[in-house]
Amino acid sequence: FAEWGWRIPFWLSLILLIFSVYIRLKLHESPIFQKMKSEGKGSKSPLTDSFFKYPNNKFVLLALLGATAGQGVVWYTGQFYALFFLIITLKLDYISAYTLIGISLLIGTPFFIFFGWLSDKIGRLKIILTGCLIAAVTYFPLFQGLTHYVNPALEEYSAKTPITVAATECLAPWNVPTPCDSARDFVTKAGLSFVTTDGPAGSAPTLTLKHPTASKTVQGYSAATWGAALAESGYPAKADPAKVNWFMTELILVIMVIYVTMVYGPIAAFLVELFPTKIRYTSMSLPYHIGNGWFGGMLPLTATAMVAATGDIYYGLWYPIVVSIMTLIIGAIFLSETKNRDIRTYDHSMLP
Template identity: 35%
Template sequence: MSDAAALKAHQPSEKEIRLVIAASSAGTIFEWYDFFIYGTLAALIGAAFFPSDNETLQLLLVWAGFAVGFGFRPLGAILFGFLGDRLGRKYTFLVTVTLMGIATAGVGFIPSAATIGIAAPIIVILLRILQGLALGGEYGGAAIYVAEHAPPEKRGFYTSFIQASVVGGFVLSIVVVLACRALIPAEDFAEWGWRIPFLLSIILLFISLWMRLKLSESPVFKAMKEAGETAKNPFVESFTYPGNKKRIFVTLFGVTGILTTIWYTAFFSGLSFLRGPMRLDPGMVEIIMLVAGGASMVFYILVGKWSDTVGRKKPIVVGAILSLLLLFPVFWGIGALANPGLQQSAVDSPITVAGESCQYDPFAEAQETRCGRVLQDLTSLGVSYNIAPAKTLTGDQFAVSIGKERADFNEAYPWDDGAARKAELQSMLETAGYDFSVQNPPMINILGIIALLLVLGVLSALTYGSVAALLSEMFPPKIRYSSMSIPYHIGAGYLGGFLPLIAGYIIASTGDPYSGLWYTWVVVAFGLVIAWWGLPSGPPTDFDEHA
């Protein structure tokens, strides 16, 4: 039975549709809040559960834990996709939101590594795995549930609220953190107050369950069940249904690869960039991201509605092309506005490191060579550097030039004391004109940063706003939950979820705070080719009309 026929047989009222959109969107906000609160509090989580003398390693371990959750999303998509296609949409995403809420609250109860040692990060990773499993079932369930209630001419508009809700989860995480920072003294927040946002997920869980329990099963699934047309093995049929392998490939690389890397670059890379190398006041960064993220939510809805007229392909292709053109210029502009002194210092007093053994391993607890330790400290300070040919330097010999002056690294230098070593290098750089104070740029600069972040938000909206409708339309109803969830969460889990880790590693290895953007650029460029080739053109068509 087609979706149009199913909707006609089980036509939901306007009141029911409003409840469907509200409950699905609220649940999505709460569930993504649970996931993003980990990234929003990355620095404090690193200190509590992944302590290390190598600050870069500490942050990379946090992002590795973040990536682990994403890595298990495809398994969650397989499990909950199977349940969603066999048992129904409603009850499946009731389970996913419950699992997410419990796993997130659990992080707030874990003692720190200083108290229980290695058990602390292990438990964090296990809870991240549960979160990843839950999230693997959530997006597909919410998106399909709304799509299967929506009339064809409003499907993009109605489902766009799900995409906007993902941003809403990020915004809510920042709101809660800001509120906690305002109410709890800074030292107390760093010691124990950061746990409160995690514990609040219990309240959000009950609200979400209360709303979702009011919902009925989707009309399309009801019709399939009544007609005996549900899939016997949705996972197997997803790969054997005619034409589905191509659809899955296009979904993975031509849709998800584009949207997920742009999304995480816009919000997480933007957050890390301002907090880290640009040295903006953390509270100011959170306010900036809150304003930019909140304002960008409107564009997801506008793009979703636009796609009901022009089709789903055009916004994605336009967004991908603009992302390739604007990604680096936007971040250069943000850097120039956030910390112009740092960029000017890099021009006036560039740092050049030369040596035969000048290698830096971001994942090493301690660097083997003295030059490696210098590179570690430069990376930790967020200062870019260039590696020059060794020339006459051999063995462990190395040279560091700050501008035209050669830095003095003699035997008296505190090589084995990480904190003292970093402080000594910082002092040298400050003498050369580098400013490491917390930055509070003027209001005009802040507004400029928000505007540029909003550009990234618009790029994300173009590539994401119509996706729930598109993916629902690409796959047959009886295997829709599995068929769209599996490639979506492989792409989001690996191409997007590993972005902070991969980009952070690239930056740490090169010393260039902008170099991590190349990962996004390459993934989007490849995805654009696939999208241009594989996505259906023209106005949207109903669920069962694709070949």
């Protein structure tokens, strides 16, 4: 697979590409846009009107911070960070991890339609913000639950074996890892929480394992020697499939995918209804792509860096939690419901 098998999905995607091109060639502009264009009411400078004229630029910023930023981090947490957590932190094998995520997506997919339908009944914004709220409140217990049900041996080892990493000079200049950075990264990727202390100036990183039967200290960082020390202390290098609670693991993953559907199902309709026709797509493109591409896309890297910096395998969850709470507060205070707006005639001047 590593040599050529990975290319197969890309070859198969050519079939989807053909269907995609065919469908796009058959699509027409929306009647609302065609009517606006025929009447000569379109924007002559959509970029200026969208991003440099008040109040539309205010709503572009509010859409980003009060809707799509939270939607982006909830999406990436449920579909991507959960996958990385299973594989990197909990040491579950690739096939099992991808299978679990795939099943959760299959089970959760109908909820995109459900929450889209529900937003037609009760409103878009309240569903999006509720999804952000529930996600922020439950991410810590859900990921702790994954640890408990996927790799109970790792959970037990971590509880019985406090780990300390003593090191200095832990800020990498120009992205060149220092021994301290490498040491922290090693323990983080082992799926273990640890305490960081300052070592003597100029000293090499030191690993201390306080196992109930015997404590061990390893001077100087080496992946081989630190790995051997962990193995000697009973560290479980892989999740044991026989000990995985598959049902509870899948249930947790499905719950997180349902959060994704809550924030994602109504977001397209919300953004469409938030802006007037003449600058609608230009205006909604920035908050959508920045919210998903930056706030969401940076989540795995940012969360992993936060874990390595603090030594807490759950600390990276503060990133999606803080962004979700930010979206909840800004969206609740500064944005209003859009489901009853007439997108054919809406303009910001109609707002009270």
